[in-house]
Amino acid sequence: MIQRNKEEISKLNLQIEDAIENYPNTQNILRAFQNVLLAKKRLVEGEISVDVDVSNVSTNRLEECVPVCRQIQLFSSDEPWEKVSFSLIPPIMTGFPALAKEMKKIEEAIKNEVFEFTEYFTSFPELKNDIVLKWASMTGIRPEVFQFFLINILKPVLGAKAKKAIPILGEFTWDKGFCPFCGGFPEIAVIKDKITERWLHCSCCGHQWRYNRIVCPYCGYEAKEEGSTYFFVEGKDQECAFVCDQCNRYLITLRRIRDTHELNPDIVSMKLCHLDALMQEKGFSPVAITEWNVFEPEVQ
Ligand SMILES: [Zn+2]
Ligand SMILES: [Zn+2]
Incomplete structure (x- = not known):
């Protein structure tokens, strides 16, 4: 398992290098996100363990186009938000030096338990912007930077859950343009x-x-x-x-x-x-x- 994960990570790195070689104009963006993408991949491929209980998800409702996230609550009170944050803050700081100071402040705030991630994430897919504004002002961080951080930690947790849940759900018909699991476009x-x-x-x-x-x-x-x-x-x-x-x-x-x-x-x-x-x-x-x-x- 560990060996396979390592192979996946080096494949991802090769894809990034290949993209930079073929699209040199996008070098800045790809280099900025490189370590973030690698860290996310590691998290989804096994660094975090997540639970998702799909026993109450009905295939009939899926076929009526109700995504999994609207049938059950995707996030419980014990999701690995802290671990994911501590894995992603360093690569965000390296890739986006202009955000480094604010990322450091977020890291401190998490350690001091200034805010509770569940307050924001348990209402998913309805995410309340006023909570972001409140946390941003509490910690002295620009709201758009706080939002950037939250999106970055949300995606690998969602990804790990989708990876686990989708095979259990089996085959079903889905003809909507948004995701049957998380409702994303x-x-x-x-x-x-x-x-x-x-x-x-x-x-x-x-x-x-x-x-x-x-x-x-x-x-x-x-x-x-x-x-x-x-x-x-x-x-x-x-x-x-x-x-x-x-x-x-x-x-x-x-x-x-x-x-x-x-x-x-x-x-x-x-x-x-x-x-x-x-x-x-x-x-x-x-x-x-x-x-x-x-x-x-x-x-x-
Ligand atoms: Zn259209
Ligand atoms: Zn999705």
Whole structure:
């Protein structure tokens, strides 16, 4: 198990190096998040143990499009928030030196039990912004920085839970554009080679599910023809953005991918962030907001 985890981590590192080599313009963003991504991977692959009891999740309700997070309470009072925080604060400090002082303050506040993580997370998927504002002012940290920290610790815990729960749930039909586990929207889509299925990758827990190619994952609008729904950059036929004229959202998409197994959606999303810039310039908004497509802390 430990050996396999090590292999997974070095594979992830190789993917980051490969992305930087092929997309040198995204070097800053990938380098800033590199250690954060590696730490998250280690947490999800076994450094944290999480419980998720899906015995009260009904497949019928899933088929009526009620995600797991709306059928049961995903977070109990003893989730490993402290451990996850202490694993992620150092790589955030290295990757984002401009946030280092505030991260140190958060670390101190956790040690001194200034706030209780459960106050914020147990109401998931309804997360209350006023709690973030309160904690930010209590600790003297910018609210957007506190939010950045909370999102970063939420994702690996959700990821570990999804990894454990999804195999227990077995097969079920799901035809919504949001995640059947955590309700999150996709950060990227991947269209497979030959069979041309579109797979959406959740921006929060990392779960992936199959979805109709011409329906908008955000608003459910079905385009008349496939040709008009994808925006391409000249000379790159594997990379594009799905666009919806109805809700003005876009979804970064990789096409003709043979093996989706090895693919890390965060790395793909970061290396293609030039497409985000382009689509936002054209007036579209992303289907899912990520830490790198709207919030840009100084990386120098
Ligand atoms: Zn999810
Ligand atoms: Zn739409």
